[in-house]
Amino acid sequence: MILRSLSCRFLTIALCDAAEPWQLGSQDAATPMMQGIIDLHHDIFFFLILILVFVSRMLVRALWHFNEQTNPIPQRIVHGTTIEIIRTIFPSVILLFIAIPSFALLYSMDGVLVDPAITIKAIGHQWYRTYEYSDYNSSDEQSLTFDSYTIPEDDPELGQSRLLEVDNRVVVPAKTHLRMIVTPADVPHSWAVPSSGVKCDAVPGRSNLTSISVQREGVYYGQCSEIRGTNHAFTPIVVEAVTLKDYADWVSNQLILQTN
Amino acid sequence: MAAEGKVPTLAEEYSLPPKEVPVEKPAEEKSATITEASPADEPAADVEQKSETPEVKEPEAEETVPAAEESDAAPEETEEKPEIVIETAPADFRFPTTNQTRHCFTRYVEYHRCVAAKGDDAPECEKFAKYYRSLCPSEWVCTLFHALLSFHCCSTVFPEMMRLVFSIAYGDLVVSLCFPAYLELG
Numbered sequence: 001m002i003l004r005s006l007s008c009r010f011l012t013i014a015l016c017d018a019a020e021p022w023q024l025g026s027q028d029a030a031t032p033m034m035q036g037i038i039d040l041h042h043d044i045f046f047f048l049i050l051i052l053v054f055v056s057r058m059l060v061r062a063l064w065h066f067n068e069q070t071n072p073i074p075q076r077i078v079h080g081t082t083i084e085i086i087r088t089i090f091p092s093v094i095l096l097f098i099a100i101p102s103f104a105l106l107y108s109m110d111g112v113l114v115d116p117a118i119t120i121k122a123i124g125h126q127w128y129r130t131y132e133y134s135d136y137n138s139s140d141e142q143s144l145t146f147d148s149y150t151i152p153e154d155d156p157e158l159g160q161s162r163l164l165e166v167d168n169r170v171v172v173p174a175k176t177h178l179r180m181i182v183t184p185a186d187v188p189h190s191w192a193v194p195s196s197g198v199k200c201d202a203v204p205g206r207s208n209l210t211s212i213s214v215q216r217e218g219v220y221y222g223q224c225s226e227i228r229g230t231n232h233a234f235t236p237i238v239v240e241a242v243t244l245k246d247y248a249d250w251v252s253n254q255l256i257l258q259t260n
Numbered sequence: 261m262a263a264e265g266k267v268p269t270l271a272e273e274y275s276l277p278p279k280e281v282p283v284e285k286p287a288e289e290k291s292a293t294i295t296e297a298s299p300a301d302e303p304a305a306d307v308e309q310k311s312e313t314p315e316v317k318e319p320e321a322e323e324t325v326p327a328a329e330e331s332d333a334a335p336e337e338t339e340e341k342p343e344i345v346i347e348t349a350p351a352d353f354r355f356p357t358t359n360q361t362r363h364c365f366t367r368y369v370e371y372h373r374c375v376a377a378k379g380d381d382a383p384e385c386e387k388f389a390k391y392y393r394s395l396c397p398s399e400w401v402c403t404l405f406h407a408l409l410s411f412h413c414c415s416t417v418f419p420e421m422m423r424l425v426f427s428i429a430y431g432d433l434v435v436s437l438c439f440p441a442y443l444e445l446g
Contacts, residue, residue, distance in 0.1 A: 110358060119348040119394040134393045135348045140401050143393075179348065181360060183397050200358075207397065209360040248344045255344075 017195045018161055018221035027195045030214050030241070034197030036105045043101055047094055109197075116179035116211060120170065124182075124189025124202045124224075127231035131170050136251060144254050150234045163233065164221050169240040173247035174217045183207040187229065193222035193239055201226060214241040349391035360395060367392035368404050 015028040029035040065071060121132040133144040151165045172178055182191045184202040192199040200210040214220070222237040242250065355363040371388035378385060396404065
């Protein structure tokens with residue numbers, strides 16, 4: 001199990017688009033946003049390790065030198081201007097170095113930068129999701145809508161992940177700007193796909209927007225991230241990114257299915 | 261990010277005022293300005309998407325014909341395919357936030373204003389219908405429709421009372437968006 005997760009981390013045979021047992025790191029990025037999040041994590045980790053090493057050194061040194069045997073009379077310094085200036089300025093500079101990339105990422109994530117090509121509405125229900133592709137509607141009644149239920153625990157086929165697979169996946173085109181509108185019909189829900197770097201809460205009576213642009217074809221798994229009742233654990237999210245051509249195919253097939 | 265080249269420049273994207281300013285103005289003026297403003301921001305998004313979709317469609321229709329087992333399924337598909345144009349409501353700089361609730365309401369009201377001003381079959385209103393259908397969850401469309409219908413019936417008779425009742429039932433947001441529109445239309 002651990003071996004598998006290690007191979008997933010280091011020997012990139014297939015990219016990680018679903019949670020692995022004993023996984024420590026993030027899943028592999030499928031959107032520029034997620035890549036940004038991973039990069040920011042690594043940036044911050046640099047400072048984190050720097051601080052860790054520095055603080056542990058001071059701590060160990062203090063414990064080593066200042067004890068009763070080596071230093072029976074403790075020093076009584078209560079004030080030192082230089083050291084106080086240094087230990088105020090230096091952490092501020094570190095915070096600044098963390099804040100700049102962090103804010104840059106934050107604002108690039110929620111900015112409405114380009115016109116999306118497709119709007120998909122994810123509507124949370126207890127306990128399934130409804131997806132609406134309404135760009136192709138010609139009336140209020142007719143709509144490309146389907147429900148996405150989890151595959152029950154005793155039912156998965158070989159190769160499917162337990163409680164992570166659904167009957168109807170959300171099909172999206174890769175390398176296309178997507179607008180996800182997330183809203184629930186009953187209680188608060190959440191729509192989260194780690195590989196896409198998306199976690200959008202769904203609040204009753206309100207529709208939330210999140211933009212994604214999946215960069216490679218694949219199947220991405222996510223789980224609901226808002227505790228909301230007994231079957232909370234049984235509403236996974238599966239996004240299947242395909243080429244634009246396949247997407248158009250899929251839509252036309254779905255439309256034919258729904259009209260018949 | 262490949263699409264960025266064809267997307268209008270930032271200056272163009274921000275130049276919404278001709279479309280945005282008349283929101284408070286009477287219905288006829290508003291919808292007139294909308295139709296003028298729309299071609300400016302539409303084509304950029306359209307051209308890029310449409311240029312991709314024809315390639316998507318034509319070869320495919322031919323491929324599916326031999327593949328399809330039933331002879332009547334194939335013609336249906338060929339009819340159906342050209343309809344899939346990859347386009348949706350454009351990014352609107354009146355609603356740059358995560359919360360898009362008001363975006364949906366506004367597009368819905370804009371559509372009904374347009375229809376009221378130009379008539380039911382006006383082709384220029386179809387665009388707004390597409391926008392609100394893309395943005396509003398289908399359950400909301402029903403609620404909004406009933407709200408607007410009731411406004412239309414009652415607001416001319418008991419304007420103040422209707423305003424109060426609807427602000428309680430649907431919240432001030434819907435009222436502030438719908439009420440002026442329907443008072444004007446009478």
